[in-house]
Amino acid sequence: MQPNLAPVAEADVSPLLVARGITKTFDRTRALQGADFELREGEVHGLLGANGAGKSTLSKVISGHYTLDSGDLSYRGHEIRLRSTRDALRIGIAIVMQETSLVPDLTVLENIFLPELGRPGRLDYSQLRQRGQEILNDLGQGDSLPFDWEVRRLSSAQKQLVEIAKALGVRAKLLIFDEPTASLSPGEAERLFDIMARLRDTGHGLVFVSHRLEEVFAITDRVTVLREGRTVMNARETASLSQADLIRAMVGAELGAIYERKEAHIQQIDAPVALEVRNLSSTPAVRDVSFSVRKGEILGIGGLVGAGRSETVEAIFGLRPRTGGEVVLNGKSLRGDSPQTSIRAGLGFVAEDRRTQNIVPDLSVKENLLLAHLGAHRGFFCSYASRERKVKELLAGLGMPEDRLMDASMLNFSGGMQQKIIIARWLLLEPKVLILDEPTKGVDIGTRASIYTMLRDIAAQGVALVVVSSDFEELLGLSDRVVVMSDGRTTADLPSAMLDEESLTLLAAPRTSMVRNTEMLNELARAHDGAGFWGLIEGDRLICLNAVASNPALDPGFKAGEARELAATRIPEALRRREPVFVAEPDGERTTLVVPMTSPRGHDLGWVGLSLPTDRPLPAPETIKSRIDTMAATL
């Protein structure tokens, strides 16, 4: 490794990597059209942009996955030409992606030193083990990886750590983190940030690709923003920027609020239920899912990557075998043995991956549009003509000229247009319920807004929509109500007006962090014969993340995943005052301590409360508080 381990001073920092005027075209889509980027040693550099802005493409150009069409790339002052990831790794550039470069059947140690396995000669496992341990020690993660486990047994956070260790195993100097927090709980994300800070302090250059703005402010030193394949904000100090500056740069000034809130929808709350899901399971990904959606309502399904959202909707639609539970569509039970029966019953489904699950590349645009018609149709011939009027109507709505319909391939359209055609494929059948899995994945920001408008119009016509999305902002902006999933279970079902991105992140936290929290609450509650809860308080409302009651008489009046007005709970006084002492309720039955929970990096994790009976000596608030802080550090 480089000898300059001391933190480098601002003045003499040399650029580690400079990219100038990078262009890259796939088929006919120009993913990058003149992107600039500069990375120094000893910094975390945020690479931002909306979906489809080209940030992933740029990271993959830098890491050698894609060769650039034109532009210059120089690394430590030397012009470089990367033909493969191997080239990039050799000079010290590594990318940490989501689990993709690991071999699930090899052990952790073998994965870390995978590049060594390709070298001639014998492997010295004990030496590798020692080196692996040194790498982990340097990261401050000495004992968090079992070297002999197969990688498939690890959690996403551990797999990521293996990726990082693997990069350091080849002495990488430049590390790219592509959306590293997408499948992590808030606590795991913080641990990752600690690791990133250590790497920065030892002189590594880090690229942090993300669209979560809080994280960008939490960890990055400078920020570069891409829009439509161009650099629109080049290497600005993060400290000099506001969230609004970044949004403006990402979206472009002309697009202000792409999610216009609609009030009209609230009144439709008593429309008939269109789709009801009861205790659905499809092992192993889906364990216990229940929700319902009404006519004309947009229901969002949120959660982290790997929470089982896609699997849930696939099981509803019949693409995945169910192992239990029931789905009722318009009052009739839906068997879900094949997509065909679901479609004929009035269900539509836009699957997550456009390329592999929706587009049939060898059929014309017209036939792609009519594909679900073909599936629903009974008869020997295609009967395309029977849908002609509806097709014309839809095309007019999409703003697509009719002659493009005869285009030989959908792949020549932009991601946004492809997605609109896929949605139109289902509208053609006039479904009663339409499920959309990640409807704006890989869609540029301009087209996203028009897809949102399209979806709202569909809902306004009385169709019930279920939208699965990892983009919490989208979820909140689009849906009337949000169901949160974690580890294959529905954990909350709340009106979106009550939620924000932070509370969603906490609600979506993986079960592992919830288990630790439940353990702590249980211990506290049992030790003092009381009841405990963990929740978020916003204004005069509480969203409960977790609640346990060892003493049933002290039940606070809300359960996990529920939202309550503070006054409607059984502990209004304590919740209102939130002082670091036990607060007795006016009825005298209980007294409650409500303390804030913060992560070691100062991140707000909500409030933890402990209600105890009044007829007993109370523990010192400080000891309770320290218990909570210890737990918060492990979340």
Next chain:
Amino acid sequence: MVQETLSRQAPASPIKKIAQRLEVRMLLLALLIAVCLSLLSPYFLTKSNIFNLLDQSVVIGIVAVGMTFVILTGGIDLSVGSVAGLTGIILGLSLQHVPIVPAIGIAVAAGGFIGLISGTLITVFGLAPFVVTLGVMAIGRSLAYIFSGQTAISNIPDGMQAIVYTNVLGIPSNVLFLIVLYLAAWAYLTYTKGGRTIYAVGSNKEAARAAGLNTTFYSILPYVLSGAFAAVAITFSISQLLSADPLMGNGMELDAIAAVVIGGASLFGGRGSMFGTLIGVLIMVMIRNGLNLMGVSPFWQGTAIGTIIILALLVERLVSSRVSR
């Protein structure tokens, strides 16, 4: 906004659009080969040789129809040659006991049944088409020898000749059958739900299933057709030779696959057409016929045909990467 996203891509010119059709390029290749051969051999373009060419196209042409269906779904059927051999023996044996029409019915049903087994193993049990049909190929040939007692069945009733040697409107019946079969197959693939499903299955099976298409049925059907057409093809052979030999159909699968691929079908599925396959069949037959006319030793013909196929596909790959995408 929409205008903007559309204008981000370059439009395709009309000439390019035509050149993008592989069948068009292969038709040009077929014409080129025809011109070359007629220059090399004055006999090539005579009426009798043209009829000869068409006659030689029938058997391989019929097998290629089933093969096109299979390859369109992204599969492959290596067993057609031995299924043809086996069903030929079944036909020969049946003819000893029942009249011509039911005998042919039995042979075709047997071919279809073998295809049903292969298709089910491939689609329902998820086995690789290559391996399943390779196994069926070995079994079929072995059963053909066992059923025939290792010798040719030569006492085929003369009535069978009517299948080949009847002229309708001046066209031999076997050629007419081929033409009608190709038209029917083309119409099926183009205008029916089943035909479009076969394309969709080969292009993106997952998307086809998610759109509600019956992908299981239409993944199996092509193998059934392929087996049945192998039996139909061998029926024409036997009616010409008046003999059923357990060796019949040997190597037929390679000719059929080559014809389909030369006709522009993708071995990954989803791409190909009956018109293309017809041209592929004609190219194969023309080359073989031309080499015969020029007196090239049969031992060298394999080398010549193989080289021409590989060259044609190589050129095609280079051209297509320039005109499409």
